[in-house]
Amino acid sequence: MDEKIYFKVLKLFGNKGTRFTTDDLARELGTSKRTIYNYFASKDEIIEKTIGFVFRDMHQADERILKDDSITLPEKLKLVLENIPDAYNLGAIIRHKDDLQRFYPNLWDEVNKHLNEAWDDLLELIEVGIHEQELAEVNTEVLRLMLNEALRKLLDYEYLAQKSFSFESGMKAMYDIILYGILKR
Known part of the structure; x- marks a missing residue:
């Protein structure tokens, strides 16, 4: 019944x-x-556990990907990048950030903590790839900043409507840029 509750809370x-x-x-x-x-x-606990539910699923999937030795580094990068919580679930929370900040500031801090940690597994994988000389050396802190800001913007429904693209297409464009760069192949 837990998942059912969380999905209803998100709705x-x-x-x-x-x-x-x-x-x-x-x-x-x-x-x-x-x-x-x-x-x-x-009610605070209902919201807090729902927030945890959204991010826990993503983190568990990342861990399964990272531990699977049968998957190559490029495949792992792609899978981890694609493993972002559903836009609706995460967007439902982000869309009401003003209410969260005002009425539940501790829960908004929790959302921010999760958003800031959302890329930890990916960046750890990239650092391993850099160390093993399979990937080009990049500043992972700058990459974290880029990922965080892009994710927050892609969760802004007004921004997406103004730019006429979806969360999913924006995320795909972002991970294509990260995986393949901007130089012609």
């Missing part, structure tokens, strides 16, 4: 931001508030 969060109620969640789940409070102590 409510996407529609109402932090203003959804436990009554709303109970209605979505077809259960009672009391049942919800058997799983969570508070």
Whole structure:
């Protein structure tokens, strides 16, 4: 039932931001508030665990990729780059960042922490590739900055609407640039 709860919270969060109620969640789940409070102590905890759910899945998939010795370094890079949380799930949280910052600043800090750590596995893989001389030497801190800022911008629905492209196409363009560069092949 946990995943079902998290997906319903994300749906409510996407529609109402932090203003959804436990009554709303109970209605979505077809259960009672009391049942919800058997799983969570508070609305804060509901939001906090939902945020954790979104990022935990991504990190676990990255770990599986990194530990698989049958996958080559270029394949691992591609798979890790493609392994970004679904735009809707992550976007539902980011879209209401103003509410999170104002009403739940500790949870917004948690989102930022996760966003800043989202690239750790990829950068570790790149550093291994650099060390083993399979990849060109790059400044991974600058790369982290580029990835962080690009991800945040690609999660901004107003920006995407203005530029007329999707989160998915923006992410694909970003990882194509990272993997293949800008020089003609």
